[in-house]
Each structure stands twice: as structure tokens, then as C-alpha cells.
Amino acid sequence: MIILDPTNERGPRTRPRAPRLARLDGATLGLLDISKPRGDIFLNRLAGLLEQRGARIVRFRKPTFTKPAPQDLRQEIHAKCVAVIEALAD
Amino acid sequence: MPDGLVAVVKRDCSTCEMVAPVLRELAAAKPLTVYSQDDPAFPPHVKVVDDTNLDVSDALDVEIVPTFLRVADGKIVGRTQGWKRDEWRSLSGVAGLGAELPEFRPGCGSLTQEPDIAARLAARKSEMQMSSRRIQLGEREDPIETMYSRGWSDGLPLVPPTPERVARMLTGTSRAPADVLATVPPDLAACTVEKVAINAVMAGCLPEYLPVVLAVVEAACTDEFNAHGVLATTMAVGPSIVVNGPIAAAIGMNSGVNALGQGNRANATIGRALQLVIRNVGGGKPGGVDRATLGNPGKYTLCFAEDEAGSPWEPLAVERGIPAGTSAVTLIAVEGPRVVVDQKSRTADSLARSLAGCLRTVWHPKLAQTCDVLLLISPEHARVFRADGWAKRRLRDELITLLTSPGDELVAGYGGCAEGMPPRFAGEHVPKFSPDSLWFVHAGGSAGMFSAIMSGWARGPGGSQPVTRAIKPWA
Numbered sequence: 179m180i181i182l183d184p185t186n187e188r189g190p191r192t193r194p195r196a197p198r199l200a201r202l203d204g205a206t207l208g209l210l211d212i213s214k215p216r217g218d219i220f221l222n223r224l225a226g227l228l229e230q231r232g233a234r235i236v237r238f239r240k241p242t243f244t245k246p247a248p249q250d251l252r253q254e255i256h257a258k259c260v261a262v263i264e265a266l267a268d
Numbered sequence: 269m270p271d272g273l274v275a276v277v278k279r280d281c282s283t284c285e286m287v288a289p290v291l292r293e294l295a296a297a298k299p300l301t302v303y304s305q306d307d308p309a310f311p312p313h314v315k316v317v318d319d320t321n322l323d324v325s326d327a328l329d330v331e332i333v334p335t336f337l338r339v340a341d342g343k344i345v346g347r348t349q350g351w352k353r354d355e356w357r358s359l360s361g362v363a364g365l366g367a368e369l370p371e372f373r374p375g376c377g378s379l380t381q382e383p384d385i386a387a388r389l390a391a392r393k394s395e396m397q398m399s400s401r402r403i404q405l406g407e408r409e410d411p412i413e414t415m416y417s418r419g420w421s422d423g424l425p426l427v428p429p430t431p432e433r434v435a436r437m438l439t440g441t442s443r444a445p446a447d448v449l450a451t452v453p454p455d456l457a458a459c460t461v462e463k464v465a466i467n468a469v470m471a472g473c474l475p476e477y478l479p480v481v482l483a484v485v486e487a488a489c490t491d492e493f494n495a496h497g498v499l500a501t502t503m504a505v506g507p508s509i510v511v512n513g514p515i516a517a518a519i520g521m522n523s524g525v526n527a528l529g530q531g532n533r534a535n536a537t538i539g540r541a542l543q544l545v546i547r548n549v550g551g552g553k554p555g556g557v558d559r560a561t562l563g564n565p566g567k568y569t570l571c572f573a574e575d576e577a578g579s580p581w582e583p584l585a586v587e588r589g590i591p592a593g594t595s596a597v598t599l600i601a602v603e604g605p606r607v608v609v610d611q612k613s614r615t616a617d618s619l620a621r622s623l624a625g626c627l628r629t630v631w632h633p634k635l636a637q638t639c640d641v642l643l644l645i646s647p648e649h650a651r652v653f654r655a656d657g658w659a660k661r662r663l664r665d666e667l668i669t670l671l672t673s674p675g676d677e678l679v680a681g682y683g684g685c686a687e688g689m690p691p692r693f694a695g696e697h698v699p700k701f702s703p704d705s706l707w708f709v710h711a712g713g714s715a716g717m718f719s720a721i722m723s724g725w726a727r728g729p730g731g732s733q734p735v736t737r738a739i740k741p742w743a
Contacts, residue, residue, distance in 0.1 A: 184467050
């Protein structure tokens with residue numbers, strides 16, 4: 179019997195993880211708020227701790243937590259930051 | 269096609285047997301090519317081209333054997349079927365041909381016309397347009413188990429999507445298999461009509477359901493409906509599909525007894541087809557991007573038709589802007605249904621109070637303006653609203669009034685309960701629902717004073733919005 183493939187037929191691509199940051203001092207880090215309640219409390223605390231260690235913080239916010247981050251936002255984070263921390267949920 | 273005379277015959281045809289001597293006579297005198305559908309040794313003493321794979325017969329659209337043709341410059345310039353002596357003489361240019369035979373004898377059906385063979389040939393043609401990967405199963409492989417092990421199933425057995433079945437499914441639409449219908453989340457994969465057809469076969473759909481399934485997939489994969497969020501959320505929601513218009517009856521959908529339950533093929537498989545498209549084309553699986561804490565049984569399938577004929581109100585799709593008489597689907601992301609029991613109300617006012625009391629609890633009694641709600645009003649409840657002359661709008665307005673509460677009692681912390689509205693709502697009067705968030709559909713069996721509430725997910729542009737799409741007829 180022959181059957182037809184019902185999937186999108188894409189092969190998963192394995193990519194290596196980005197290297198860990200050697201140092202926080204002087205690094206520009208993004209903090210992404212996904213617009214879930216209380217994500218800001220978590221990120222504010224993180225921002226303080228990271229700034230104490232010399233990191234420069236840039237804050238970002240998704241328009242809604244229910245949809246993937248818009249392409250422009252992802253590119254902006256990529257252009258401005260060496261790493262990003264995302265607060266996932268309340 | 270060689271020039272000269274062409275005959276298509278089969279041994280299992282008494283008329284072909286009868287004309288065999290005529291073909292032998294012609295073969296000696298004229299350029300003649302004979303194609304045999306079932307036996308390359310027939311007719312005897314004539315050079316025969318084997319057409320047991322029916323390629324030539326199919327290409328020539330042979331319906332009856334014998335079919336006798338005259339070909340000049342590669343084109344058919346004369347054609348007859350069965351035995352008609354005058355026509356055979358005229359086409360062949362042999363004046364005394366078949367003198368010993370009767371003047372006329374009808375032929376037999378071509379093998380290409382036998383139902384199973386015709387389906388196989390149609391599939392072969394359609395397969396030429398199909399681009400999906402073909403998976404050859406081993407002789408002793410159980411296709412049902414293979415599909416489970418490949419992760420294609422929602423937990424229930426699937427119908428194996430053989431090329432023949434998919435070709436038959438594609439007869440349900442005039443759209444080309446390669447047409448890209450939608451981008452399916454979460455993998456944002458381009459989804460062709462062919463991929464929908466494959467998943468519709470697996471779900472158990474009939475070809476006549478395909479136009480509905482195509483409209484459903486299009487509606488689901490819009491930014492408004494936000495199938496990504498509906499799938500990914502930890503909340504127990506999934507798509508509900510309401511079908512309106514003449515197609516519902518035409519394909520035998522259920523809008524009556526047990527409308528939300530088991531037992532109707534169209535209801536069961538259309539909803540399942542969407543779920544399988546999101547699973548297989550979109551790559552959305554429970555435990556992967558589907559993070560539902562509990563889920564709900566409607567995530568297997570939740571699709572039904574509105575009982576328009578018995579309704580006191582305009583159909584849902586008409587209310588949402590589709591012209592009356594046009595078939596359409598409406599998708600709303602909802603939890604499972606909960607029943608509203610009211611066997612005593614005989615006035616619209618009383619029944620509205622029952623609905624309001626039950627609606628107050630959706631999501632949480634202290635949360636307001638959170639979601640859309642699909643309300644299924646059964647015939648016996650609809651009768652009460654009809655008797656009192658309540659239009660949908662009246663019922664909606666009354667419910668909003670009945671469900672407007674002092675914000676003081678809704679805010680977080682009130683009544684010893686941490687859940688609730690933000691403090692800014694204190695001192696206000698807060699309606700539980702916005703006017704454009706209550707959607708009424710008439711469905712259900714004729715007996716029973718039970719309606720149902722299906723409450724939704726985060727509403728509006730930041731969540732999921734109901735989406736209605738007209739069903740494109742076969743054209």
C-alpha cells in the first residue's frame with residue numbers, strides 16, 4: 179500500500195546553541211515582557227540585578243502574549259542586544 | 269497515435285469476438301493498430317498492442333468496445349463504437365467489409381468504465397498533480413499502526429490516505445491540489461489544498477465535505493482567529509465550528525438531536541480534519557506547542573450545524589454579515605459546553621434570568637469582559653423567546669443588564685477571594701459581557717428545556733476573535 183504524507187514535510191534543522199556570554203559587564207541585554215500579568219515584576223527585579231553587574235538593559239514588550247512576537251520586534255532585539263531574557267507567564 | 273485505422277477491443281465482449289475476422293481482414297489490407305484491454309493474444313492472427321494498463325483506452329476516452337477510429341496526421345478524424353457495418357465500411361474505405369455480419373450489434377462497456385477501475389484511473393490522473401511524498405508500506409505492515417507510530421493520529425484510528433482516496437477527496441473541490449490555502453501555525457507551514465485533502469481523508473471525511481473543511485482551515489489560519497494562541501494556551505479551549513446555509517443539509521450534518529454529540533459523520537470528521545491539519549501540517553501537538561493544562565474533549569472535534577428552519581432568529585452567519593442562503597462556517601474558540609437547565613420558565617424574562625445566572629460563572633464569577641460566548645438555544649427554549657417576541661438583540665441587551673454588577677464585588681480580594689478584577693473597577697458598574705461577545709445559535713432536539721453555554725478564550729485582537737467565512741461552492 180502507498181500512502182501520502184500528511185505533514186508539511188519539513189525536516190527539523192538542528193542548530194547549535196549560542197555561546198554563553200563571557201561577561202555581563204558592558205553587555206547589552208534585552209528583557210522581553212510578553213504582556214502577561216506580573217511579568218514586569220519579575221523583569222524589574224532582574225533588571226536591577228543585571229545592572230548591578232554592569233549590564234546595559236533594553237526593555238521590550240510583545241503587543242499580546244497570545245501571539246508570537248512580531249518579526250520587527252524580533253529583529254530589533256537581535257540588532258540591539260547580545261542576549262534576551264523572556265518572562266514567559268504569570 | 270499512428271495514422272490509419274485504430275480499434276480498441278477486449279476479449280470479454282461478444283461483439284469484439286464477432287468483429288475479430290473483420291479486424292484480421294483489415295490488418296491484411298490497411299494500416300491497422302489494435303489495442304486489447306484484457307488479453308494481448310486477442311484477437312488472434314492480428315498484431316495487438318497490449319493495453320491492459322488501459323493507458324490508451326483512457327487517453328482515447330473509450331466508453332464502449334469495440335471502438336473504431338480513423339486517424340490522420342495524428343488526429344482522430346472518424347469514430348464509431350460497437351458494430352455498425354456502414355460506419356465501419358465508411359471509416360475503413362473497404363466497401364464489402366463484414367458482409368457476413370449483421371448490420372448492427374451494440375458493443376460492450378469498456379474496462380475503463382468499471383467503477384473500481386474508473387476510480388483508479390481518475391486517481392492516476394489526479395496523482396500526476398499531487399506532490400506529497402509517497403510512502404510505500406511493507407506488505408505485512410498494518411497501515412493503522414504505522415500512522416500511529418509516525419505521530420499523525422489524534423489518538424483515534426486514521427483512514428489510510430492512499431492516492432486513490434486522496435484523488436477522490438479532491439473531486440470535492442475545483443481548486444488545484446497545489447493551491448496554497450493558508451499558513452498553518454505553529455510551524456507557519458504553507459498548506460496546500462492537497463495537504464488538507466490528505467488530512468480530510470485521514471479524518472474520515474467524504475469528498476462533499478471538502479469545501480467546508482477548506483473554509484474552516486482558511487478561517488482558523490487568520491490573524492483574527494489566532495489558531496496559534498488557541499493551540500498554545502494553557503486554557504482548555506479549542507475551535508468550535510458552526511455551519512450555516514444549504515450545505516449543512518446537503519452533506520447530512522446534524523443540527524438536531526444530540527447536535528453536539530457523537531453519531532454524525534460530517535459533524536465528527538469536519539472538526540477532526542481541522543485538528544489533524546493543525547497537528548500534521550502545522551506541527552501543533554499536545555506537549556509541544558499545545559500546552560493546555562486540561563484540554564477538553566471538543567479538541568478532538570467540535571462541529572455542528574445550526575437549525576435554521578426552526579429558529580426564531582436569523583442564522584449566526586447572517587448576523588455576521590454573510591448573505592442569507594450562502595453557506596458559511598463560523599469558528600469560535602470555546603471550552604466544552606455546560607448545560608443550562610430550566611424546565612419551568614414559560615416567559616422570556618424568566619428564561620433570560622436562568623441564562624444570566626449560569627453565564628455569571630464563566631471563567632470566574634468575579635471576572636468580566638474576558639471572553640466571547642457561544643449560546644446554544646434549544647428548540648424548547650427558543651419557543652419561549654419566540655412566544656414573547658424577543659429578538660436576539662433583546663435577549664442580548666437583557667442579559668447584559670442582568671449581568672451588570674457593582675465593581676466593588678468583583679475586584680480582586682473581595683469576599684475573601686484573591687481572584688477578581690483590577691482595583692480600578694471598584695465603584696463602577698461592570699457588565700460581565702460586551703454586546704458583541706454573545707453569539708446565539710439555534711440547535712438541538714425538539715424535546716428538552718436545556719440550552720448550553722460554551723464560553724471562550726481571551727477575546728478581541730489580543731486573543732481570539734470569531735471568524736466567519738463563506739464556503740466557496742465547487743466551480
